Amino acid sequence: MxxxxxxxxxxxxxxxxxxxxxxxxxxxxxxxxxxxNNPGLVVDDFYDRGQDYEKNMLKRQARDPKWVMKIKLPSKIEIGQPVVCQYTVKDREGTPIDRDEVTFHAYRPSDAGQDFSVPMQRIGPGLYEATVSFPLKGAWDLLVSIRNGEDEYQVPKRIGVGIDWVP
Missing domain, CATH: 1.20.5 (Single alpha-helices involved in coiled-coils or other helix-helix interfaces)
Structure with a gap:
């Protein structure tokens, strides 16, 4: 067997x-x-901001001035080294736009504790500038916002700090 x-x-x-x-x-x-861990970019008042989201977005789109906004940064950004960020804003015809409040926001997708904001200074017609330094290596989400009355318009950009980055 x-x-x-x-x-x-x-x-x-x-x-x-x-x-x-x-x-x-x-x-x-x-x-x-x-x-x-909480790596998300979540605002504290997410419920209040989400109320009537669609209605508010439609109103904003109806008032959109169709500005041409661009963020310009050096191609290589090193950790802890100051870099100059330039922001240009023009209307549809190419005429520079001047506003009082332009803010540079930097968000760290993996660590919200490293996020920072810097007001941008007017350098010329439709040209704003801020000197910033990124404390950590890796991906950063940038957002430059400009206010037009009660409306706020933004232009996003993702960059890599301390690494070879192809946008």
């Missing part, structure tokens, strides 16, 4: 069980990291 062998002696069974254990272990680690 043949002796019945245990399934645990088969390398296939051991391999499949090991893969399942690794899978569940990694999922538990990812769940733990997701609940212990």
């Amino acid at each position: 043949t002796e019945k062998k245990s399934a645990w002696r088969s390398p296939w069974v051991i391999g499949w069980v090991a893969m399942v254990v690794v899978f569940f272990t990694m999922n538990m680690i990812m769940i733990y990291l997701a609940t212990q």
Whole structure:
């Protein structure tokens, strides 16, 4: 008679069980990291800001002046080194636009604690400038906002600091 062998002696069974254990272990680690860290860019008053979102967006689109806005930065940005960020804004015909309040915002997608904002100074007609320094290596989301009465218009840009970045 043949002796019945245990399934645990088969390398296939051991391999499949090991893969399942690794899978569940990694999922538990990812769940733990997701609940212990908050890397999202979430505003505190998200509910209030989301009220009547569609209606407010339609109003904003109807009042959109169709400005041409551009952010200009050096191609290589190093950690901790001051860089000059320029922002230009023109109307549809190419005439420079001047406003009192232009702000440069830098958001760190992986760490909201590193976010910062700097007011931009008017250098010439439709030309604004700010000197900024990025404290950490990696991806940064930039947003330059300009106010026109009660309306605010923004232009976004993603950059890489301390790395070779192709926008």
